[in-house]
Amino acid sequence: MKRIVKVAVAAATAGCLALAGCSGNSDTPSGNDSTGQEQVEVFTWWSTGSEALGLEAMVEVFDRDHPDVNFVNGAVAGGGGSSKNLLQDRLDAGDPPDSFQAHAGLEIQDYILAGQVEDISALYDEFNLRSVFPTDLVDLLTSGGKIYSIPSNIHRANVIWASVPVLTAAGLPATAEFDSMSAFIEALEQIKTATPDAIPLSVGGVWTQVHLLEVVLIAELGPQAYNGLWDGTTDWKSGEVKAALEIFNKLMSYTNTDRDSLDWEEPSTMLIDGQAAFNIMGDWAPANFDSKNQVDGADYVYAPAPGTAGVFDFLADSFTLTTGAPHPEGAKAWLQTISSLDGQVAFNQIKGSIPARTDITPSDFSTYQQTAISSFKNDTIVPSLQHGAAATIVQLNTITQAVSKFTSGASDIETFQAELAQAMA
Amino acid sequence: MPKKLRRYGPPLLLISPSLILIGVFVYALIIANFRTSLTDITTAPQTTGLAPHRIVWFENYINLFKSDAFQHSLKNLILYTVTFLVGTMFLGFLWAWLLEKRDRFEGIFRTVFLFPMAVSSVAAGVIWRWLLNSNQGTRASGLNRLFQLLHLDFLQNNWWNNNSIGIMAIAMAAIWQLSGYVMALFLAGFRGIPDELREAARVDGASEWKLYRHVLFPQLSPVALSALIIIGHMSLKAFDLIVSISKPANYQTKVPAVDMYIFKSQYYYASAAAVGVILLAFVLVLIVPYLVRMTKREK
Numbered sequence: 001m002k003r004i005v006k007v008a009v010a011a012a013t014a015g016c017l018a019l020a021g022c023s024g025n026s027d028t029p030s031g032n033d034s035t036g037q038e039q040v041e042v043f044t045w046w047s048t049g050s051e052a053l054g055l056e057a058m059v060e061v062f063d064r065d066h067p068d069v070n071f072v073n074g075a076v077a078g079g080g081g082s083s084k085n086l087l088q089d090r091l092d093a094g095d096p097p098d099s100f101q102a103h104a105g106l107e108i109q110d111y112i113l114a115g116q117v118e119d120i121s122a123l124y125d126e127f128n129l130r131s132v133f134p135t136d137l138v139d140l141l142t143s144g145g146k147i148y149s150i151p152s153n154i155h156r157a158n159v160i161w162a163s164v165p166v167l168t169a170a171g172l173p174a175t176a177e178f179d180s181m182s183a184f185i186e187a188l189e190q191i192k193t194a195t196p197d198a199i200p201l202s203v204g205g206v207w208t209q210v211h212l213l214e215v216v217l218i219a220e221l222g223p224q225a226y227n228g229l230w231d232g233t234t235d236w237k238s239g240e241v242k243a244a245l246e247i248f249n250k251l252m253s254y255t256n257t258d259r260d261s262l263d264w265e266e267p268s269t270m271l272i273d274g275q276a277a278f279n280i281m282g283d284w285a286p287a288n289f290d291s292k293n294q295v296d297g298a299d300y301v302y303a304p305a306p307g308t309a310g311v312f313d314f315l316a317d318s319f320t321l322t323t324g325a326p327h328p329e330g331a332k333a334w335l336q337t338i339s340s341l342d343g344q345v346a347f348n349q350i351k352g353s354i355p356a357r358t359d360i361t362p363s364d365f366s367t368y369q370q371t372a373i374s375s376f377k378n379d380t381i382v383p384s385l386q387h388g389a390a391a392t393i394v395q396l397n398t399i400t401q402a403v404s405k406f407t408s409g410a411s412d413i414e415t416f417q418a419e420l421a422q423a424m425a
Numbered sequence: 426m427p428k429k430l431r432r433y434g435p436p437l438l439l440i441s442p443s444l445i446l447i448g449v450f451v452y453a454l455i456i457a458n459f460r461t462s463l464t465d466i467t468t469a470p471q472t473t474g475l476a477p478h479r480i481v482w483f484e485n486y487i488n489l490f491k492s493d494a495f496q497h498s499l500k501n502l503i504l505y506t507v508t509f510l511v512g513t514m515f516l517g518f519l520w521a522w523l524l525e526k527r528d529r530f531e532g533i534f535r536t537v538f539l540f541p542m543a544v545s546s547v548a549a550g551v552i553w554r555w556l557l558n559s560n561q562g563t564r565a566s567g568l569n570r571l572f573q574l575l576h577l578d579f580l581q582n583n584w585w586n587n588n589s590i591g592i593m594a595i596a597m598a599a600i601w602q603l604s605g606y607v608m609a610l611f612l613a614g615f616r617g618i619p620d621e622l623r624e625a626a627r628v629d630g631a632s633e634w635k636l637y638r639h640v641l642f643p644q645l646s647p648v649a650l651s652a653l654i655i656i657g658h659m660s661l662k663a664f665d666l667i668v669s670i671s672k673p674a675n676y677q678t679k680v681p682a683v684d685m686y687i688f689k690s691q692y693y694y695a696s697a698a699a700v701g702v703i704l705l706a707f708v709l710v711l712i713v714p715y716l717v718r719m720t721k722r723e724k
Contacts, residue, residue: 085690092472110692113476114469197563206674258560260586260675275564394467397691401494404676410497410588 039070040330042319043090043097045083046351047075050287054351058152061346062337069333074100091116096322098331103388104140104151104316110393112143117320119146123332127339132357136381140389141318149318151356152338153348156372157282157384158215158305158313160184161289163271164298170194170277178306181219181247184278188254191277200254202267202276206404207386209259210396212280213248213403214385219307220244223380229424230383230390236421245413245420252407260408271300280305282315282387286368287352296367304375312372312379315387316356391424398423455705462486462698469692485699495700498679501592505680506660508593512600513656514649517607522637524608525615535612538605546602550669553598557670559583585670591677595670599663607652614648615641654715658708 046055052075059071074097076083087100096116102108111117124130124147133151141149162176170191178184188200203209218226221240228234235241256267256276268288270276279285286296294300304311319338321331337343344355345364354365354372362373383389385396402419405411411419463480470476489495520538524531541549556567561581565573572580584594618641626640664682671678673686681700688697 085686088690110469114473115475116469116473199564205672256560256564257583257586258558258564260677261554261558261671394691394693397687400674401676401687404674405494408586408588408676410676 037070038068038327038330038333039072040099040327040334041072041074041097042334043074043076043083043087043100045076045101047077049291050284050351054347054349057350058338058343058347061340061343062334065337065340065342066333069330071334091322094324096324096326098325098327099319099321099334101317102149102320104137104149104318105383105389106392106395107388108141108149108318108320109143111320112148116323117148118323118325119148120150120321120335121147123150123321123335123339127336129339132359134356134358134376137316137356140316140383149320150335150339151316151318152344153351153353154314154316154356154376155282155284155353155387156312156375157211157315157387158218158308158311159281159283159285159302160305161268161271161279161281161285161300161302163274163277163300165274166191166195166198166271166277170198172277174301176278176301176303177309178303179309180307181216181251184306185247185250185254188251188278192254198274199256199270199276200278201251202270202279203252203255203259204262204264204267205260206400206407208262208264208267208281209252209407210400210403211282211386212251215280215305215308215313216248216251217241217244217385218311218313218382219305220247223311223382226382230385232424236424237417241420242413242417245417249406249413260404283368283372284352286366290352302368310379312375312381313384314376314381315384315389317353318356395423458698458701461694462696462702464695466694467692467696472692472694481695485695486703489696489699489703494679495681495684497676498681498684501678502661502663502680504590505592505596505599505663506657508596509599509603509660509663510653510656512596513604513607514652516600516604517652518611518649520604520608521611521615524612535609538608540605541602542606544602546665547669549598549602550666553595553601553666554670557584557594557598559586585678588677592667592680595667595678598670599660599666602666603656603659607656610648610652610655611645614645618644650715650718654711657711661704661707661711 044051044055046052055073055075059073062069062071076086087097090096091111091114102111102117108117129150137151137154138147141147141151160176160178162174164174167174171194172187172190178187191198191200203212217229221229221234221244225234225240229236229241256262256270259267264281264285265288267276267279268281268285269292271279272289272292272294289296289300303309319335321328321335325331338347339357341355341357341359344357345360348355348369349365352366352369354369354376358377360373362370365373385391385399388396391399399420402411402416402423405419406413406416462485463482464478465481465484466472466478468476471478520534524534528534558565558567558569559582560566561569561583565581568584569581572578583591585591587594622640622644623636626636631640662682663680664686667678667680667683668686673683681704685697685700685704688694688700
């Protein structure tokens with residue numbers, strides 16, 4: 001009797017474990033959902049703030065245009081970094097979302113080479129998109145003559161934001177416009193001496209420091225030589241690059257000491273709280289100012305970053321169709337909405353970026369966005385390093401490590417420069 | 426034969442599911458991981474098998490140990506482990522010794538000291554990030570502000586932002602988290618000593634200190650060894666607390682586990698796997714002698 005009980009318990013345990021082992025797949029979307037409706041799962045890192053609200057607005061347009069397709073929000077918190085890791089895991093495991101967000105440029109090339117995204121050139125013809133996007137931008141989404149994603153929005157990275165009350169307190173005019181980095185450094189020096197409690201230039205964790213470095217490189221080298229850094233025509237070991245790194249070092253000396261524990265919102269909020277004077281950050285910052293009821297012109301001012309007027313340091317988000325997507329039809333419907341005029345307007349009005357489509361009416365957008373729209377049309381366009389346009393993930397990671405080592409005080413300028421050159425070699 | 430089946434069948438059947446699961450999900454994966462560490466998989470197409478990879482044997486390991494960045498991570502790991510071990514063992518032992526007296530409030534204190542272990546590392550990390558804020562002077566917060574309020578301004582420092590010993594600040598948080606656990610281990614050790622031994626020592630005229638020094642402490646050495654092994658291997662694998670106080674990209678607080686994460690995120694699967702093997706080897710160095718000792722004693 002005792003033996004039978006033993007065997008029974010063993011068998012039951014084995015059964016339970018086997019079931020537990022096999023049930024891991026049950027939460028992945030399989031085919032159509034229970035209502036028989038088509039669906040689409042879209043992976044983004046737009047999970048909070050204005051980004052999430054913008055996505056919601058886009059989904060509203062999507063629901064109107066494609067009422068038969070159910071939208072599944074696969075947004076994952078954690079900015080670009082940890083969510084990209086998660087995406088990579090899902091792609092590796094053969095459990096791809098139907099469509100995911102990717103930065104235009106070298107970042108998307110990794111997915112293309114890995115065979116994880118589909119050629120969607122045909123959709124460009126089907127949706128009549130060939131003429132509505134800037135050709136330079138579409139080139140960044142193209143590999144071997146095939147286009148692999150559709151851009152939804154464009155951001156400008158080289159913008160400087162300033163707190164009017166802090167500038168006034170330091171006896172500076174309420175402007176963020178500076179012809180050069182040296183003029184900017186004079187202003188920083190004045191803030192430091194006039195109001196010792198204020199932080200002249202606020203910055204956050206390593207990625208925001210890389211962002212700052214990129215802006216300094218554009219300002220000091222000029223757009224042409226800056227572009228040369230990525231295609232090998234500008235020497236990373238040159239004296240010009242060294243001079244730019246010295247400027248970067250100087251700028252870092254005016255920043256907050258707790259920077260390495262922050263993201264970008266905290267340094268931006270320091271301007272709103274009157275703790276910091278300047279912040280160099282992409283144009284996703286206005287959403288932060290808006291959410292705290294700051295008035296453009298009265299509470300904060302902005303300009304192209306010092307020495308970079310006439311240059312538009314761009315990054316763009318785009319959407320893909322994954323290889324082996326469980327719902328390719330749903331993904332196509334999603335790509336139709338994000339490429340449509342209505343979808344791009346609804347999304348960008350809230351997110352604060354500018355639509356990738358060129359056939360929009362600028363007056364539909366905010367004052368800042370209108371300046372960005374006209375700059376994008378008229379300025380020299382350069383790709384952003386930090387935001388995936390100029391360098392591959394490996395290069396960016398290596399540069400990020402070199403920057404962290406330098407700004408934390410573990411290396412000197414010579415080592416820093418050598419490590420940067422090594423990263424791009 | 427049926428007799429043997431009857432004897433070994435049920436137990437084998439009972440453990441076979443876990444044997445199979447552990448075999449596949451632990452040992453097979455360790456082997457697969459080791460194999461990956463010997464390849465040159467460092468690009469996106471190679472990770473999906475679209476591009477061929479080859480075996481480069483121990484090149485990844487050699488490159489890792491030669492790189493300054495990885496040496497920095499190893500140095501940080503050693504500092505972290507030593508601080509963490511010394512801190513938890515000292516505090517854990519001290520608390521257990523104090524509570525061993527069967528104080529009326531023992532229950533309360535035991536809970537108080539054990540409680541930090543119940544807090545998730547990420548939640549604890551968020552609080553410690555604030556406590557360990559590196560701002561000084563007018564913008565100070567957390568511990569630096571506390572020092573100011575106590576007029577101990579000279580104690581202010583930049584905590585984990587120090588490049589050479591900053592990692593010890595994070596070890597502080599880890600000590601806070603796990604000292605209670607070590608205390609519980611030692612307390613169990615104290616309780617396992619039969620009262621007769623104490624009585625015998627007292628009858629022989631041993632003073633209270635001598636009782637502890639010569640009778641009780643020596644009996645705790647197996648507990649101390651267990652605690653050392655448990656805390657040691659946790660320390661080698663430290664990742665969550667470090668990443669939630671600092672950030673993976675911060676040079677100051679790099680340890681091998683963080684390197685592994687970064688390598689993986691940039692498609693350097695081979696290097697990431699190599700770091701994994703190195704960490705496993707460290708843990709084995711700690712655990713294997715312990716296991717050997719345990720089996721010897723059981724025999």
